[in-house]
Structure formats: structure tokens, C-alpha cells
Amino acid sequence: MSPPRGVDEEEGQGLLAEVPRQDRASSSGHASSSSSRAPSDSGRDEPARRQGPGGKPSEVVGWLDLPNKDQLFVLAVCRLSEPLSNVCLLPYIFYLVRSVLTAEHTARDPDSGSGIDTSLAAEVSAYSGLLVAAFPLAQFFVSLPWGYLSDYQGRKFSIVIGLAISVIANAAFGFSRSFGALLFWRTLAGLANGNIGIMRTMTAEIVKERKFQTKAFLLLPLVFNSGMVFSLALGGILAEPAVSLPWLFGPQGLFNWCKGEAGVQWVIDFPYALPALMNSCMLAVAFLLSVFWLRETLAGKEDQRDVGVLGGQVVVRWFGRVVLRRKDATYMALKDVEEVFFASAPGTTDRDSRSRFELGEIEKPLANVTARPVDNSPTAARGPPKKMPFRSIFTSRTVAALVSFGLLPLHNSAFMHIFPVYLSTPHAPSSSYANLLSFTGGLGLRSSTIGIWLGAFGICGILLQLFIYPRMQARLGTLGVFKVSLMIFPAVYLLAPYLSILPEEGWWSWTRWPALGVIVWGQIMARTMAIPSTVILLTEAAPAKNVLGTVHGAGNMLASLARAVGPAVGGAVYAAGVTEGVVGAVWWFYLVAVTIIAAAWCWGVQGKSGEEETDRR
Template identity: 50%
Template sequence: MVKKGGGEEEQGLLGATESNEKPHAVTARVLEEKVTWRNLPHKKQLLLLALCRLSTPLSNACLLPYLYYLVKSILSDPDHPSAPQKISRMTGLLVAAYPLGQMSTSMLWGRVSDTYGRKPTILAGLAISVIANFSFGFSRTIGMLLFWRVVAGMANGILGVMRTMTAEIVKERKYQSRAFLAPPLIFNSGRVAALAIGGCLADPVDNLPSLFGPSGLFNFSRNPGGVAWTIRYPYALPALFNGTVLGICWILAMLWLRESLPMKEQNWDLGLVIGKSISGFVKKKILRRSESGYTAVQIEEADVLMADVPIAESSSSGSSTPTNGKSQPQIPPFRKIWTRHLLKTLFAFCLLPLHNSTFLHIFPVFLSMPVVENLQPTVFRFTGGLGLASPTVGLYLATFGICGILLQLFIYPRIHTRVGTLGTLRFASSIFPIVYMFAPYLSLLAGKAATKWPAMAVVLFTQVMARTMAIPSNVILLTQAAPRRSVLGTVHGAGNTLSALASACGPVIGGLLMARGMDAGAVGVVWWAWLCLVAFLALGWSFMLRSSDVEEEKGVIEMEEGSK
């Protein structure tokens, strides 16, 4: 049943203006206040999509707590005085290999999904991720580790497709902030689990001796050193865990995830047929529930079919009238996709991962590096890390990942309602430089437990808070900047490509600067000369974006549509 006269509420996400923009500020605020997690539509589909997003944190974040020790275990002379600098450079390459793989396939995945559908694209990417994770765990040379990191990144180029699918599943403007938060919530939950599991499962003979040690439960052959395969491949267990979880996510997506591409969503799907049979069997035989009439899934199907409308059409119409399911949305020429506002938004979109990915690489390595006694430190010349073990690093990072989830649930929607998407991005961007400026001074507190842990908590919590607000805001702004809904896959593919390029360059540059700073006795070089610089650039560029640009370009699109 279609609601008449509700053009403002029913218009697509991409046609929406900022909540702090005239003349819709009052209406937008009222709409946001009506939205809760409970009345968010299509929760089942968003949950399945969010589970697919686990491929990124499991493939990428899991190795961060033990990355320093993984590289150290491969070196021929890990105790050499220059080993920490070499490890820093090599960890930078391993971290960068993943986004380089993403960058190489993001546009390809986007175009493939625009042509063949979102679901098959996501299933293909997940399958490759499973293989890459299993293979990475049993690699013991830098060359093979780099290869499988690149393959995992290529598989996870589907991130842009998942973001596109979110926009297609939930189209109403009033649900946009929470809809775009739902997948990141699972993403952050997966990141929390990945960090904790990666730190604890790494080198299980030492970290889990009761299970894998000489007298461990799983040491069936009673090998005097512990479980034989964990001695030969000490960092395979986290990768095996990742691959298993992703395999389960692939099965769930195949059975119950629905296609959202308008021209493909009515196609017959064998996976859905099997999934529906399984659901019916469970309800009837196990839960003893009788099916009657229309199910919630059928209602969701109807809702999805209602909004196959180009942006210009949906924003100019006073009512939401469903189009013919057989009609295909017009895809504009490739060169006409890249409007001025879209290009500006894409640049802002890649600045955030440029410094955030560097922090995510540098900070765990910084925590793992050995402590150095600074006899005569100055304001800028001091060095050393905090000497924490991989389980400690993983659990500590995971703890503050939980804080990020709570912030996403309770703080971000309130801030977004008050200051809008662009205002939230600017507020978050102003926090990053402060964090990066003071972070390196933690090395001076390495031997002072009373102040070390609280100072680490402040640095990590503040950075988590800033990125929790910045990432979904960035995604929403990019979605709104797309000229038409039919090119969402291409736009998010481009965004994912640039984001992956930035995520590759950041850790490489960060690792090199960190090694150079350690050689010079100044560990803060990477923080001040790179992270602060990029963060200040991102803050300044956020003021180059204007909400009015969306409306101006939308008016041009409407004029072009009317002339055809």
C-alpha cells in the first residue's frame, strides 16, 4: 500500500538534504526524532548484510595485535639491534597490501554488481575471502604473506557494493543515519572480536598452553613441545577462525540475503528457495508455529519493489509511486557521473582512511615495540614503545572497540540529529589532530604503570570516538552526492577504490617514517609529520563541502530529466 502526498518523507536517501539545511531543518529534525532502532525497516536484511561486512575486520584487523610478532618470527635474525626498524617497515607493507588489493578491484566489483546484481557479487567476494584467510595462516614467507593479503583485499573490494545495498534496502530519508550505522555496528563488533581473538589465538603454544601446550588438551600425540602444527604455524589459528566464520556468513547470505538491484530483485534465486524451505521447516517442526497469510519477508519484498525511482524523479514527485518492476533504470554515461560535488566528496572520503589506517597500523606496533630508556628526553626527541604482549594489545584494543559500539548506538544518532551529517564530520575531524599530537608521549610513560594505562585509555578512546562519528558521516555524504541511484554501485566502487588507495599509502608512509624516526631517536616523527598533517588537511577540506551543492546539482538533473 503506497502512502500518497508524503513526498518529503518517502523521497529516496540520495535526494535528501542535510538535516541542518534550510528550508527543511524543522522537518528533518522531526523525522529523525521519530526514528528508533526498533522501527528501523528491513532489519533482517540489514543484519545479513552487516554479517557480510565481517569479512573486512576479520581479514584486516585480526592480525594487528600479533603483526609485530608474526614478522619477527619470520626474520632470520630477530634479535639484531636493527630488527625493530626492519619489522616496522615490513609490517607497513603487509598492512598496505590489503587495501592495494581492494583498490584494484573496487571499481570492477561495483560495475559487476550494477550489471549482474549485488548478491552474487557479495557471495563471490566472500568465497575468495575464505580461501585467502585459510592460506594466509599457513604462509611462512613474506612473499606468500603479501600475496594472500593482496588476494584478501581484492575479495573485500565488495565493501562499496555492500554500502550501495544499504542505500537500496532502506530508501527513506528519516532512517538514513541508523540504516548506515547498522552494518558498521556489526563491523565494529567483529573488529572487537577480531582484535581479542587475534591477540589470544596467536602463538597458542605460549598463549594457550592448557589447550595447545606440552600437556594441552589438544596435544593428542603428546609432542613434548606442544601441538605440532601450531609450533610450525604459530599464527595459523586466528586465520582458521576467520575463515570458518566467513564461511558461515557466506552460507547465511546465500540462503537469506535478497537481491536489491531493481532490475534483478525479482529474478528466481535458488538460495532463497532453499532458505525459505529451511525457515519453514524450523518454524513448523521445531518452533511449532503455523504460517498464515503474509509473512514479514513478503512485506519487505513489497517495500523493496516500491522505490525503483531515479533520484531526480523521486525528489521531484510529491508522492511515492512504485514503478513497473520490469523497467530498468537508465544508467548515464560514465563521464557524466562525476559531478563537481561528487569529486569534492570523494576527496574528503579518502582523507579519513589516509590517517585512520595509519593509526590502526602504527598504534598496535607502537604498543608492541620494546621499551627504551630515554635518559635525557626533550620535547621532540625520545623513542621506544610500551613493550606489551600480543594478548594484552588485542584485548586492550578490543575493549575500546566496545566503546565505539556504544558510541555508535547512543551518541552518534543524537549528535547527527543536532548538527547534521556535515556538522558531525567536521566535529569529528577536529578531534583527530589533538589525539595524534599527544599520542607519541606515551613512550615516556612506559615504566610508569600508574599513568601509562590511563593515558593510553584517553588516547585510544578519543580516537575511537572521532572515527565512530566520521566514518558513517563520510558514507552518508558520498551516498547523497551520487547523481542517480542507478550508479550507486559505481560511485561506492570509486569511493572504495580511493579509500583503499589511501589505506595502502598511509601505513607504508607511516611505517617508513616510524622507522626513520626510531633511527633518529624521535618516535614522534610519524605522528607529527604525517598523521597530524593529514588530519589537519581533512579538517580544512570538510569546510569545502557545502550542503547546497547537492541541491544545485539535483536541480540540474531535474532539468535534464524534464527535457527528455
């Protein structure tokens, strides 16, 4: 089954139409005639219209126009699991790995002292690359099984279980004292976060109308960017709190109740535990929200009884009665929506209502009950569509979108690991500079400075995603925006290592700060355009709506493998470059090379597959 007609990846406005191809002609004709006859009120609730591509009017959909905003909100909070678990350690990973390696070296050789510092940058880069790669590698092995499980057992189950494991793994990670323990808990967190593709699938199932889907699919990348900003700043500021937050955890700190000489003892013993504990607490909130308020969206299971949601309704009613002191006079016992209409019919008495209440049926507020339109279409009468054979899912268009989906994290994840390590690497003396290719050293920044810098520019990425990306996507199309991002990435990676040759002291030392801003801004801008584009392109490439979970599971599996390979290979190449005195090796010979391959694939194979698919439709 091929994607429905009218889905044009060059415009990227739609993701998957709800009506199958064989029913579209009649359904669309009926819909258009019905809409032309439908009376219009004041137009107040209708989205504004603007001139779209080809001179056709298109609706301007705002964030407040999205349906099921409560479910999208809960899903967005759950999406914070990955950036909190995966990204928070990046600002302080150099210092975390250094402290662990120093302790292990000292335990093996008490006379080694600080001798480890002689090869610090290379060793820390190699080990931190393994630590970063463990999370996505674990995701790789479980993404497709999570997708299969969600297609048969439901979406909510996998999300709830994943969040519960993430809470435990994050807390334990912060109190680990050895590299092996760090690796174990990070791997467990990766296993718990193999359900990201399921969240994307739920977005498509929560927001079914085509005109809202482009906006809705921006939500998860937007939350991911927000989570990255928050977690990067959180990790940088809360790491080593006795030093970075002395007024709270120092010798005279507010929380130094035991009056320790160096500060709060447990943050001195575990200087990197506080960011992990904060992550665990926030993930616990997401877990509770998902249990009590997230509704199932899998076809055939969305109307089944959910004890968690019922419990959430009890909590809401209790909060309204006890805290807000609302009267419950508008509540009545309802078994289904039809009773809303029959409750006010002649012959319905209070005794009838009381008898229904006494039978133990669940109360529902009358004001919040809405009637569902009955779908009498032939598609609804046939029931849920049959599952496609596994091999039939991966058409040429799907494979093309999957490859692009995987190439993006292959270089982006490597950058996210290498760049903080590079910024933490001590600045090399000017004598180490030989020519435009042979130089080494980093910027020697502290973890708090790195976190604030990356977090501040991450805010710019959020603003780009909110205000710039929708306009670019409407003007250039999804594939067009993706191509623009692929032209920005190589330029950023080519110039990034030259920050090392800017002076650390003297009158010209100020130049490295705006130069650093240009590099960070360029990468975040390209990333902001690329991530939602690849998600939309992958969703459009799915041959049928009922295999979205499998397609996104495969995409997440491939992306997880790329996020594992990227930091591991990047860390090894960076370590070799620092050792050989060529810090730009990883930038020029790995990151730039991958982006060139991604651009060639996008302009070549993916573009042709999209054109062929359009011709067939």
C-alpha cells in the same frame, strides 16, 4: 541529474529520496494528503516523534523500526569480512613479521642467530607496513570493477564470490611460512573484499524510506566497529596459543591429545594459524547466509528466481518440521501473492490447491505472505531509469565528498597499523630521552595485551555509535559531526608518542595506563563519528539513485588506495624515526599533517560545494 530537493547535508537526516525531482511535487502532495486522511489506529506501530531542527517535529526511529531486518542482518554478517580479514593480524603483526624475518635470515645465514634483533623495530615496521598495505591496495584495483559488475549483474553475486575467496585466503594465510606467501594470500583477501561499497549500496536499496536511512547507514559502520573489536581481541588472544592459552594448547592442555612436550604440535609449528582459521570459519558462516538468505536488490533483478534463496527456504521448512516439529497445515502452494486472496474465494476447492502442489510449485507459508502495494506512479510506468554518462556522475559535490571519504583512511589506516607496532616496540632506556622532540622506543606490550586494550576500547566505540552519534547527528548535522571529529584527530596524534617518555618501572609507572586509555579513547571516538558521516555524505552526494553502486565503488576504490598508502608510508616514516631516535616523526609530520589537510578541505571546498548544491535546489 542532481540530488532531490530536501536533502540537506547540514542536517544529514536523509540520504536519497525515492521520488525523482520531476515527480516530487505531485507525489509529495499526494502523500501528504493521503497521510492526513489515513486513519490512525493506536499509534503503537508508529515511531515516536520529537522536536527536530527549526522546531519541526521529527520521528525518532529505533533499531526495531527498521524494515527488512532479516536482510539487514545477513548484510551485517557479510560486512564482517573486511575487519576479520584485514584487522585481526594487527595485535600480533610485529611478532608475526619478526618470526618470518628471523627464519628467513637464519636460512640465509645460520650464524646470524638473533642478530636481527639489533634493528628489529625499524625492519619489522617497514615490512609490516607493506603487508598491511597489500590488502587495501588490492581493494583499490577491484573496487570500481566490482561496482560496475554489481550495477549490471546484481549485488548478491559479488558478495557471495568475495566471501568464498576470503574463506580460502584467510585459512592459507595462517599456514604461510614466508613473507612472500603472507603477501600473496593477503593480497588475494584484498581482491575478495573490494565489494564493501556494494554492501553500502544494498543498504540504501533495502531501506528505501528516507526516515529510516540515517539509522540504517549506521548499521554497517557499527558492525565494522564490532568486527574490529572482536577481531582485535581474537587476534591478540589466539596468537601463539601454546603461550597465551596453555590450558588448551600447552603441555597439559585439553587439546594436547598427542602429549607433545611443548604443547599441541601444529600450533607450535604455526603459532599464528589459529586466528586465521577462526576467521575462515566465521566467514564460511557468512558465505552460507549470503547464499541461502540474501536477496538481490538491483532494480530489474530483485524478482528473478534465486536458487540459493529457494534452498534456504527448504532448509527453514525442514528445520521447522523435523527439529521444531511444527505442523505444515498452514502451507499451501502459491505462485504469486495474488493467490493469497483468491485461495479463499468462493469456488476454490482443495482439489485446486492439491493440483497446484502436484505441479511442483514452491510452497510458501500463508502466515508469512504479505501483499506488495502496486506502484502506479508515472515513475514506475517508465521502468528503470537510464544509466547516466560516466562523467556526469562525478559532480563537484560528489568529488568533494569523495576526497573527504579518501582522506579519512589515509591517516586512520596508518594509525591502525603504526599504533600496535609502536605498542610492541621495546621500551627505550631513559638515557635515550634528549628533549620533547628527540626520543624513541615504545611500550613493549605483548600481543594479547594489545588485543585486549584495543578491543575493550572498541566496545566504547560501539556504545558511542549506538547512543551518542545519532543524537549528535540530529543536533549538529552530518557535516557538523564530521567537523568535530576532524578537531579530535590532530590532538590525539600530537600526544600519542609521548607515551614513550612515561616511566616503565617505579611509582610513576601507573601513569602510562590512563594516558594510553586517553589516546585510544580519543582516536576511537573521532573514528566513530567520522566513518558513518563520510558514508552518509557520499551517499547524499550521488546525483542519482541508480548510480549509487558506481559512486560507492569509486569511494571504496579511493579509500582502498588511501588505506594502502597510509600504512606503507607510515611504516617507512616510523622506521626512519626509530632509527634516527625520533619516534614521534610519523605522528607529527604525517598523521597530524593529513588531518589538517582533511580539516581544511572539509571547511573549505566540501562546505562550499554543499552550500552551492543547496542553493541550486
